[in-house]
Amino acid sequence: MPDEPPRRPPRPPTSQDLEDYEVMEPSDSLSNEPPGTDPLDRGVATPERWSAGMRFGTTDAEQRQGESLDQHLAEEEPDTALDGVDKEQAELDAELPPGLAGEDPGDEDVDGLLLDDPEPRAGRLVAEDEGAHPAEEADLVAHDAGISGGAATAEEAAVHVVPDDDYDIRSGDQDGEDGEAWDEYEEYERYEAGEDEGDD
Template identity: 40%
Template sequence: MPTEARGDDVYQPQDVGQDPPNDDLDLENALGERGLDDQLDEGYSPPERPLGVDKYGTTGEEERRGESLDQRLAQEVEDVEPPDGDGIGDLDDGEGEPLEPEEGETRSGRLSPADDVPGRRTDVYANDVGIDGGAASAEEAAVHTTDEEEDQGRQG
């Protein structure tokens, strides 16, 4: 076999650019696409227990006769009322939810960063600029002011 005919003389089709490669996946290879393939290929999982087998109307005679009003009313389920509350601070004449002992009683307003405050870099200082007409976010409403004397006696 001559050495010149090693692969150069093998037929190679010319690429004229008319049919670019199609990278679309067919439905058999697509992941997470339920219902696109045939139902038989996907399979079927039956429910854990038979549904409706013991209900009225499964036989032809029961279906022709129909269900009486008493039978229908016996199937009704009562509406479940949500609980009124957790029982803490829910009394009509009570003072509301109890305050945490660490929490101050006066609510802070909007906080803005304090300028030129000495301290460590991990400390956070802010100025109270007042309540914004009651339109505080939940995070802002949760901030309360404590006295410095109380703060110093606390371990933390």
């Protein structure tokens, strides 16, 4: 057999982009640094502020001890956003009467107040016969039996007290031009009969 040249071991696959991750020599760099300075030899410029690792509470003993009140107060920052508001409020207070100056409706504690007074609940309406006795009343009449246990069904909660209106058409208090009580049903009957057609 003729002598064959020795085979080389296969080369691992390489990428042409690997050159982008290599550290360039200072002479090959296009930076503005003077030649001969190695970028890896430069020191690190520390920031001009305290490091978070140097603050209080990084050790076990400090964490068990906790920060004192003076340390908490030293960490507080003043709220400068309200300085201009105080000046504007002082100018507005100067225009008000002496009794009203300095009062702000927003300062009142309204957490426990309701925005609107709730309507009084009517409770449970019970008929005179209570649904178990023969009806002695021809009309549908019921009385308020009060709230049962403080909880009401949806139907009971929908019932509310309507105050008497001075101009309720059912009470006969609203008078017409002739001084007689105005009746809605009589007006409707006159309209149906065509008596009001010429009254324009």
